[in-house]
Amino acid sequence: MTKVYKAHILYTKEQSRFEVLENGYVAVDANGCVSGVATDIAALGDTKDAEVIDFGDRLLIPAMNDVHVHAPQYRNQGIAMDLELLPWLQSYTFPEEMKFADQTYAERMYRLFVHDLWRFGTMRASVFATIHTESTRRLMQLFEEAGMGALVGKVAMNRNCPEGLSESVDNMIAGYKTLMMDEGKRKMENDALPQLVRPIITPRFIPSCTPEMLCACGEIAKKYQLPVQSHLSENRDEIAMVAELEPDSSGYGDAYYRYGLFGQTPTVMAHCVWTEGEELELMKRQGVMVAHCPTSNLNIASGLAPIRTFLDAGIQVGLGSDISGGHDLNIFRMMVYAIQVSKMCYQQNHDRKFLSLSEAFWIATKSAGRFFGRVGSFEPGYEFDALVIDDSGLNHDHYSLLHRLERYIYLGDDRQIVHRFCRGKEITEPKIHIK
Ligand SMILES: [Zn+2]
Secondary structure: OOEEEEEEEEEEEOOOEEEEEEEEEEOOOOOOEEEEEOHHHHHOOOOOOOOOEEEEEEEEEOEEEEEEEEEHHHOOOOOOOOOOOHHHHHHHHHHHHHHHHHHHHHHHHHHHHHHHHOOOEEEEEEEEEOOOOOHHHHHHHHHHHOOEEEEOOOOOOOOOOOOHOOOHHHHHHHHHHHHHHHHHHHHHOOOOOOOEEEEEEEEEOOHHOOOHHHHHHHHHHHHHOOOOOEEEOOOHHHHHHHHHHHOOOOOOOOEEEEEHOOOOOOOOEEEOOOHHHHHHHHHHHOEEEEEOHHHHHHHHHHHHOOHHHHHHHHOOEEEOOOOOOOOOOHHHHHHHHHHHHHHHHHHHHHOOOOOHHHHHHHHHHHHHHHHHHEEEOOOOHHHHHEEOOOOOOOOOOOHHHHHHHHHHHHHHHHHHHHEEOOEEEEEEOOOOOOO
8 A cells, every 4th residue: 555654855866956845745655665756745646545644844864875884893883993904804803703603692793783773774784794604694684574675795705814704615605505595585475676685795805815715706796696895995005915916907996807896796895095097997887886984984094085086987976884994883974974074085185076965965875775776765666765853852943954954964863763664664673682
Protein backbone atom coordinates (compact mmCIF):
# COMPACT_ATOMS: atom_id res chain seq x y z
CA MET A 1 0.00 0.00 0.00
CA THR A 2 1.17 3.52 -0.76
CA LYS A 3 2.14 5.67 2.20
CA VAL A 4 2.24 9.45 2.13
CA TYR A 5 4.46 11.35 4.55
CA LYS A 6 3.81 15.01 5.29
CA ALA A 7 6.52 17.28 6.73
CA HIS A 8 8.92 20.05 5.73
CA ILE A 9 10.86 18.22 3.04
CA LEU A 10 14.46 19.12 2.11
CA TYR A 11 16.75 17.28 -0.31
CA THR A 12 19.27 17.96 -3.07
CA LYS A 13 18.43 16.94 -6.60
CA GLU A 14 21.42 18.98 -7.76
CA GLN A 15 24.57 19.85 -5.87
CA SER A 16 24.07 23.59 -6.23
CA ARG A 17 20.78 23.94 -4.38
CA PHE A 18 18.26 22.45 -2.00
CA GLU A 19 14.72 21.50 -2.93
CA VAL A 20 12.59 22.84 -0.08
CA LEU A 21 8.93 21.86 0.26
CA GLU A 22 7.26 23.57 3.18
CA ASN A 23 4.47 21.28 4.40
CA GLY A 24 5.24 18.95 1.51
CA TYR A 25 4.21 15.37 0.78
CA VAL A 26 6.23 12.37 -0.35
CA ALA A 27 4.49 9.22 -1.55
CA VAL A 28 6.20 5.84 -1.08
CA ASP A 29 5.05 2.71 -2.94
CA ALA A 30 4.83 -0.87 -1.68
CA ASN A 31 8.42 -1.57 -2.82
CA GLY A 32 9.71 1.24 -0.63
CA CYS A 33 10.39 3.62 -3.50
CA VAL A 34 9.33 7.24 -3.86
CA SER A 35 6.42 7.57 -6.30
CA GLY A 36 5.93 11.33 -5.99
CA VAL A 37 6.91 14.44 -4.06
CA ALA A 38 4.91 17.68 -4.04
CA THR A 39 3.61 20.57 -1.95
CA ASP A 40 0.05 19.68 -2.92
CA ILE A 41 -1.20 16.16 -2.17
CA ALA A 42 -3.43 16.29 -5.27
CA ALA A 43 -0.28 16.48 -7.43
CA LEU A 44 0.71 12.98 -6.21
CA GLY A 45 -2.08 11.34 -8.24
CA ASP A 46 -4.52 8.87 -6.76
CA THR A 47 -3.81 8.71 -3.03
CA LYS A 48 -7.32 8.06 -1.72
CA ASP A 49 -6.37 4.61 -0.42
CA ALA A 50 -3.00 5.76 0.89
CA GLU A 51 -2.16 6.01 4.55
CA VAL A 52 -1.13 9.61 5.33
CA ILE A 53 1.36 10.12 8.15
CA ASP A 54 1.74 13.70 9.29
CA PHE A 55 5.06 14.63 10.92
CA GLY A 56 3.87 18.19 11.58
CA ASP A 57 6.60 20.83 11.96
CA ARG A 58 9.45 18.34 11.62
CA LEU A 59 12.06 18.14 8.85
CA LEU A 60 12.08 15.16 6.47
CA ILE A 61 15.41 14.60 4.74
CA PRO A 62 17.23 11.72 3.00
CA ALA A 63 19.11 9.38 5.35
CA MET A 64 22.90 9.38 5.54
CA ASN A 65 25.32 7.15 3.61
CA ASP A 66 28.81 6.28 4.89
CA VAL A 67 30.99 5.09 2.02
CA HIS A 68 34.05 4.20 4.09
CA VAL A 69 34.13 2.79 7.60
CA HIS A 70 35.95 0.00 9.47
CA ALA A 71 33.54 -1.86 11.78
CA PRO A 72 36.28 -3.77 13.71
CA GLN A 73 38.04 -0.52 14.60
CA TYR A 74 35.04 0.72 16.57
CA ARG A 75 36.70 0.10 19.93
CA ASN A 76 39.62 2.33 18.85
CA GLN A 77 37.34 5.26 18.07
CA GLY A 78 38.70 8.44 19.63
CA ILE A 79 42.09 7.07 20.69
CA ALA A 80 45.54 6.56 19.16
CA MET A 81 45.92 9.72 17.09
CA ASP A 82 49.67 10.10 17.57
CA LEU A 83 51.02 8.30 14.50
CA GLU A 84 50.81 8.50 10.72
CA LEU A 85 49.17 5.77 8.68
CA LEU A 86 51.76 2.98 8.36
CA PRO A 87 53.00 2.86 11.99
CA TRP A 88 49.41 3.57 13.16
CA LEU A 89 48.18 0.42 11.41
CA GLN A 90 50.89 -1.75 12.96
CA SER A 91 50.62 -0.28 16.46
CA TYR A 92 46.89 0.13 16.96
CA THR A 93 44.74 -1.18 14.15
CA PHE A 94 46.11 -4.64 13.40
CA PRO A 95 46.22 -5.74 17.08
CA GLU A 96 42.53 -4.76 17.45
CA GLU A 97 41.45 -6.45 14.19
CA MET A 98 43.11 -9.70 15.27
CA LYS A 99 40.56 -9.98 18.08
CA PHE A 100 37.81 -10.65 15.52
CA ALA A 101 38.91 -14.25 15.22
CA ASP A 102 36.87 -14.51 18.44
CA GLN A 103 33.18 -14.70 17.53
CA THR A 104 31.99 -13.59 20.95
CA TYR A 105 34.11 -10.45 20.79
CA ALA A 106 32.98 -9.77 17.22
CA GLU A 107 29.32 -10.18 18.19
CA ARG A 108 29.65 -7.64 20.98
CA MET A 109 31.54 -5.02 18.97
CA TYR A 110 29.55 -5.42 15.75
CA ARG A 111 26.22 -5.07 17.57
CA LEU A 112 27.42 -1.81 19.04
CA PHE A 113 28.67 -0.63 15.66
CA VAL A 114 25.42 -1.35 13.78
CA HIS A 115 23.42 0.22 16.59
CA ASP A 116 25.44 3.42 16.44
CA LEU A 117 25.21 3.73 12.65
CA TRP A 118 21.45 3.54 13.19
CA ARG A 119 21.69 6.09 15.98
CA PHE A 120 23.27 8.72 13.73
CA GLY A 121 20.86 8.10 10.85
CA THR A 122 23.25 6.24 8.54
CA MET A 123 21.05 3.76 6.69
CA ARG A 124 23.66 2.60 4.13
CA ALA A 125 27.33 1.94 4.61
CA SER A 126 30.27 0.47 2.77
CA VAL A 127 32.08 -1.38 5.51
CA PHE A 128 35.43 -3.07 6.01
CA ALA A 129 35.29 -6.08 8.34
CA THR A 130 38.41 -8.23 8.90
CA ILE A 131 39.89 -11.32 7.23
CA HIS A 132 37.67 -13.53 9.44
CA THR A 133 34.86 -15.05 7.38
CA GLU A 134 32.61 -16.09 10.27
CA SER A 135 32.59 -12.76 12.06
CA THR A 136 32.13 -10.98 8.70
CA ARG A 137 29.06 -13.17 8.04
CA ARG A 138 27.73 -12.24 11.44
CA LEU A 139 28.18 -8.53 10.71
CA MET A 140 26.18 -9.00 7.50
CA GLN A 141 23.42 -10.79 9.42
CA LEU A 142 23.29 -7.97 11.98
CA PHE A 143 22.74 -5.41 9.20
CA GLU A 144 20.06 -7.64 7.74
CA GLU A 145 18.32 -8.10 11.08
CA ALA A 146 18.36 -4.33 11.53
CA GLY A 147 16.91 -3.75 8.02
CA MET A 148 19.76 -1.41 7.08
CA GLY A 149 21.70 -1.44 3.81
CA ALA A 150 25.37 -2.39 3.77
CA LEU A 151 28.15 -3.55 1.52
CA VAL A 152 30.40 -5.59 3.77
CA GLY A 153 33.96 -6.56 2.90
CA LYS A 154 35.87 -9.51 4.21
CA VAL A 155 39.32 -7.90 4.12
CA ALA A 156 41.95 -9.51 1.90
CA MET A 157 45.54 -9.20 3.17
CA ASN A 158 48.64 -11.39 3.19
CA ARG A 159 51.76 -9.26 3.57
CA ASN A 160 53.24 -6.55 5.81
CA CYS A 161 50.91 -7.56 8.61
CA PRO A 162 50.96 -9.85 11.68
CA GLU A 163 50.50 -13.55 11.09
CA GLY A 164 47.04 -13.49 12.67
CA LEU A 165 45.79 -11.12 9.97
CA SER A 166 47.32 -12.88 7.00
CA GLU A 167 45.57 -15.60 5.06
CA SER A 168 46.28 -17.58 1.94
CA VAL A 169 44.77 -16.60 -1.40
CA ASP A 170 42.82 -19.89 -1.38
CA ASN A 171 41.31 -19.12 2.01
CA MET A 172 40.32 -15.66 0.86
CA ILE A 173 38.56 -17.13 -2.19
CA ALA A 174 36.84 -19.79 -0.07
CA GLY A 175 35.65 -17.08 2.34
CA TYR A 176 34.07 -15.06 -0.45
CA LYS A 177 32.42 -18.20 -1.82
CA THR A 178 30.77 -18.70 1.57
CA LEU A 179 29.52 -15.11 1.55
CA MET A 180 28.21 -15.55 -2.00
CA MET A 181 26.32 -18.70 -0.99
CA ASP A 182 24.56 -16.63 1.69
CA GLU A 183 23.86 -14.00 -0.97
CA GLY A 184 22.26 -16.65 -3.17
CA LYS A 185 19.94 -17.72 -0.35
CA ARG A 186 18.88 -14.13 0.30
CA LYS A 187 18.09 -13.63 -3.38
CA MET A 188 15.58 -16.44 -3.38
CA GLU A 189 13.66 -14.72 -0.61
CA ASN A 190 13.19 -11.38 -2.37
CA ASP A 191 14.09 -10.35 -5.89
CA ALA A 192 12.15 -7.12 -6.50
CA LEU A 193 15.18 -4.94 -5.69
CA PRO A 194 18.87 -5.74 -5.20
CA GLN A 195 19.71 -7.14 -1.77
CA LEU A 196 20.17 -4.55 0.96
CA VAL A 197 23.20 -6.39 2.34
CA ARG A 198 25.86 -7.65 -0.06
CA PRO A 199 29.53 -8.56 0.01
CA ILE A 200 32.10 -6.18 -1.49
CA ILE A 201 35.60 -7.16 -2.58
CA THR A 202 38.00 -5.54 -0.14
CA PRO A 203 41.76 -5.74 -0.66
CA ARG A 204 42.96 -3.71 2.36
CA PHE A 205 45.39 -1.72 0.19
CA ILE A 206 48.30 -2.57 -2.07
CA PRO A 207 50.97 -2.72 0.67
CA SER A 208 48.91 -5.45 2.43
CA CYS A 209 48.35 -7.69 -0.61
CA THR A 210 50.71 -9.69 -2.79
CA PRO A 211 50.20 -9.54 -6.59
CA GLU A 212 48.57 -13.01 -6.37
CA MET A 213 46.09 -11.76 -3.78
CA LEU A 214 45.25 -8.64 -5.80
CA CYS A 215 44.84 -10.72 -8.94
CA ALA A 216 42.46 -13.10 -7.16
CA CYS A 217 40.44 -10.15 -5.79
CA GLY A 218 40.04 -8.75 -9.31
CA GLU A 219 38.97 -12.16 -10.61
CA ILE A 220 36.30 -12.68 -7.95
CA ALA A 221 34.96 -9.14 -8.43
CA LYS A 222 34.56 -9.90 -12.13
CA LYS A 223 33.21 -13.42 -11.69
CA TYR A 224 30.50 -12.47 -9.17
CA GLN A 225 30.08 -8.90 -10.44
CA LEU A 226 30.82 -7.55 -6.98
CA PRO A 227 31.76 -3.97 -6.16
CA VAL A 228 35.24 -3.12 -4.87
CA GLN A 229 36.49 -0.91 -2.03
CA SER A 230 39.98 -0.04 -0.92
CA HIS A 231 42.33 2.83 0.01
CA LEU A 232 44.13 5.09 -2.43
CA SER A 233 46.83 7.77 -2.15
CA GLU A 234 46.17 8.55 1.49
CA ASN A 235 49.65 9.16 2.84
CA ARG A 236 53.00 10.02 1.24
CA ASP A 237 54.95 7.14 2.85
CA GLU A 238 52.25 4.74 1.69
CA ILE A 239 52.46 6.06 -1.89
CA ALA A 240 56.26 5.63 -1.86
CA MET A 241 55.81 2.05 -0.63
CA VAL A 242 53.35 1.27 -3.44
CA ALA A 243 55.77 2.70 -6.02
CA GLU A 244 58.41 0.27 -4.73
CA LEU A 245 56.04 -2.72 -4.61
CA GLU A 246 54.51 -2.10 -8.04
CA PRO A 247 57.37 -0.76 -10.18
CA ASP A 248 55.60 -1.58 -13.46
CA SER A 249 52.58 0.57 -12.67
CA SER A 250 52.49 4.24 -13.60
CA GLY A 251 50.93 5.05 -10.22
CA TYR A 252 48.87 3.81 -7.30
CA GLY A 253 45.54 3.91 -9.14
CA ASP A 254 47.05 2.22 -12.17
CA ALA A 255 48.27 -0.62 -9.95
CA TYR A 256 44.68 -1.36 -8.87
CA TYR A 257 43.52 -0.98 -12.45
CA ARG A 258 45.94 -3.62 -13.67
CA TYR A 259 44.44 -6.11 -11.21
CA GLY A 260 40.86 -5.36 -12.28
CA LEU A 261 40.16 -3.37 -9.11
CA PHE A 262 39.61 0.14 -10.41
CA GLY A 263 36.18 0.64 -11.92
CA GLN A 264 35.87 -2.67 -13.78
CA THR A 265 33.01 -3.14 -11.30
CA PRO A 266 31.61 -0.26 -9.16
CA THR A 267 34.54 0.92 -7.04
CA VAL A 268 35.00 3.28 -4.13
CA MET A 269 38.46 4.37 -3.04
CA ALA A 270 39.01 6.04 0.31
CA HIS A 271 40.96 9.27 0.78
CA CYS A 272 42.64 10.19 -2.55
CA VAL A 273 44.38 13.01 -0.66
CA TRP A 274 47.31 13.05 -3.10
CA THR A 275 45.47 11.99 -6.27
CA GLU A 276 46.22 14.20 -9.27
CA GLY A 277 47.22 14.08 -12.95
CA GLU A 278 47.07 10.64 -14.54
CA GLU A 279 45.48 9.02 -11.48
CA LEU A 280 42.71 11.60 -11.44
CA GLU A 281 42.08 11.04 -15.15
CA LEU A 282 41.94 7.29 -14.61
CA MET A 283 39.40 7.69 -11.79
CA LYS A 284 37.26 9.84 -14.03
CA ARG A 285 37.48 7.45 -16.95
CA GLN A 286 36.74 4.41 -14.79
CA GLY A 287 33.94 6.08 -12.79
CA VAL A 288 35.69 5.38 -9.47
CA MET A 289 34.07 7.08 -6.46
CA VAL A 290 36.15 8.97 -3.89
CA ALA A 291 35.26 8.30 -0.24
CA HIS A 292 36.23 11.61 1.32
CA CYS A 293 37.17 11.10 4.98
CA PRO A 294 38.09 14.55 6.30
CA THR A 295 38.45 13.70 10.01
CA SER A 296 40.64 10.71 9.32
CA ASN A 297 42.85 12.78 7.03
CA LEU A 298 43.29 15.34 9.81
CA ASN A 299 43.70 12.87 12.70
CA ILE A 300 46.44 10.75 11.16
CA ALA A 301 48.00 13.76 9.45
CA SER A 302 47.43 12.55 5.89
CA GLY A 303 46.53 15.90 4.31
CA LEU A 304 43.68 17.86 2.72
CA ALA A 305 41.85 16.02 -0.08
CA PRO A 306 41.15 18.26 -3.11
CA ILE A 307 37.38 17.70 -3.26
CA ARG A 308 36.66 20.75 -5.41
CA THR A 309 39.09 19.43 -8.03
CA PHE A 310 37.24 16.07 -8.03
CA LEU A 311 33.83 17.71 -8.34
CA ASP A 312 35.03 19.98 -11.16
CA ALA A 313 36.40 16.91 -12.98
CA GLY A 314 33.02 15.15 -12.65
CA ILE A 315 34.41 12.47 -10.32
CA GLN A 316 31.85 10.96 -7.91
CA VAL A 317 32.40 11.76 -4.24
CA GLY A 318 30.83 10.41 -1.04
CA LEU A 319 31.65 10.91 2.65
CA GLY A 320 33.25 8.34 4.92
CA SER A 321 33.60 8.40 8.71
CA ASP A 322 36.62 6.08 8.41
CA ILE A 323 36.40 4.93 12.00
CA SER A 324 38.92 4.76 13.64
CA GLY A 325 41.29 7.00 11.67
CA GLY A 326 38.22 9.22 11.84
CA HIS A 327 36.76 9.72 15.32
CA ASP A 328 33.18 10.64 14.43
CA LEU A 329 30.52 8.28 13.10
CA ASN A 330 28.05 11.11 12.48
CA ILE A 331 27.85 11.90 8.75
CA PHE A 332 26.14 15.24 9.43
CA ARG A 333 29.27 16.25 11.31
CA MET A 334 31.31 14.89 8.38
CA MET A 335 29.61 17.46 6.14
CA VAL A 336 30.84 20.19 8.47
CA TYR A 337 34.41 18.82 8.46
CA ALA A 338 34.30 18.50 4.66
CA ILE A 339 33.29 22.15 4.36
CA GLN A 340 35.99 23.20 6.81
CA VAL A 341 38.70 21.19 5.02
CA SER A 342 37.59 22.68 1.69
CA LYS A 343 38.10 26.12 3.22
CA MET A 344 41.71 25.21 4.06
CA CYS A 345 42.17 24.03 0.46
CA TYR A 346 40.71 27.34 -0.69
CA GLN A 347 43.25 29.21 1.41
CA GLN A 348 46.02 27.30 -0.36
CA ASN A 349 44.54 27.96 -3.78
CA HIS A 350 41.72 30.43 -4.41
CA ASP A 351 40.76 28.61 -7.63
CA ARG A 352 39.38 25.80 -5.45
CA LYS A 353 36.15 27.34 -4.19
CA PHE A 354 35.07 25.90 -0.86
CA LEU A 355 32.03 23.65 -0.56
CA SER A 356 28.60 25.13 0.01
CA LEU A 357 26.14 23.52 2.41
CA SER A 358 24.05 22.14 -0.45
CA GLU A 359 27.17 20.60 -2.01
CA ALA A 360 28.18 18.92 1.24
CA PHE A 361 24.61 17.64 1.74
CA TRP A 362 24.42 16.40 -1.85
CA ILE A 363 27.77 14.59 -1.47
CA ALA A 364 26.52 12.82 1.68
CA THR A 365 23.13 11.87 0.23
CA LYS A 366 22.52 11.68 -3.51
CA SER A 367 26.15 11.48 -4.65
CA ALA A 368 27.22 8.85 -2.09
CA GLY A 369 23.87 7.08 -2.49
CA ARG A 370 24.76 6.13 -6.07
CA PHE A 371 27.07 3.48 -4.67
CA PHE A 372 24.05 1.68 -3.20
CA GLY A 373 21.55 2.05 -6.05
CA ARG A 374 18.97 4.81 -6.44
CA VAL A 375 19.46 6.19 -2.96
CA GLY A 376 19.86 9.63 -1.39
CA SER A 377 17.11 11.71 -2.99
CA PHE A 378 13.31 12.00 -2.93
CA GLU A 379 12.94 12.06 -6.70
CA PRO A 380 10.47 9.48 -7.98
CA GLY A 381 12.07 6.06 -8.35
CA TYR A 382 14.52 6.59 -5.49
CA GLU A 383 14.41 4.19 -2.57
CA PHE A 384 12.87 5.95 0.42
CA ASP A 385 15.77 6.24 2.87
CA ALA A 386 14.79 9.07 5.17
CA LEU A 387 15.14 10.73 8.55
CA VAL A 388 12.61 12.76 10.47
CA ILE A 389 14.28 15.51 12.49
CA ASP A 390 12.60 17.15 15.46
CA ASP A 391 14.70 20.27 15.86
CA SER A 392 12.31 22.04 18.24
CA GLY A 393 15.04 22.05 20.91
CA LEU A 394 17.39 23.90 18.54
CA ASN A 395 14.74 26.12 17.06
CA HIS A 396 14.54 28.98 19.55
CA ASP A 397 13.78 31.72 17.04
CA HIS A 398 12.13 32.09 13.66
CA TYR A 399 14.53 30.43 11.29
CA SER A 400 13.89 29.58 7.64
CA LEU A 401 13.67 25.86 6.84
CA LEU A 402 17.13 25.99 5.29
CA HIS A 403 18.60 27.63 8.39
CA ARG A 404 16.88 25.01 10.53
CA LEU A 405 18.57 22.28 8.51
CA GLU A 406 21.91 24.09 8.66
CA ARG A 407 21.63 24.44 12.44
CA TYR A 408 20.77 20.76 12.73
CA ILE A 409 23.81 19.80 10.62
CA TYR A 410 26.14 22.00 12.70
CA LEU A 411 24.58 21.66 16.16
CA GLY A 412 22.32 18.63 16.19
CA ASP A 413 22.95 14.97 16.94
CA ASP A 414 21.10 11.68 17.29
CA ARG A 415 18.76 13.08 19.94
CA GLN A 416 16.84 15.01 17.28
CA ILE A 417 16.38 12.05 14.90
CA VAL A 418 12.90 10.74 15.71
CA HIS A 419 12.26 8.33 12.80
CA ARG A 420 14.55 6.49 10.42
CA PHE A 421 13.55 4.75 7.19
CA CYS A 422 15.49 2.44 4.89
CA ARG A 423 13.89 1.38 1.61
CA GLY A 424 10.49 2.53 2.85
CA LYS A 425 10.56 0.61 6.14
CA GLU A 426 10.81 2.29 9.50
CA ILE A 427 13.99 1.04 11.17
CA THR A 428 13.69 0.61 14.91
CA GLU A 429 16.58 0.56 17.36
CA PRO A 430 18.80 -2.52 16.88
CA LYS A 431 19.54 -4.42 20.05
CA ILE A 432 23.01 -3.96 21.51
CA HIS A 433 22.83 -6.69 24.12
CA ILE A 434 22.37 -10.37 23.49
CA LYS A 435 19.68 -11.96 25.67
ZN1 LIG B 1 40.05 3.15 5.87
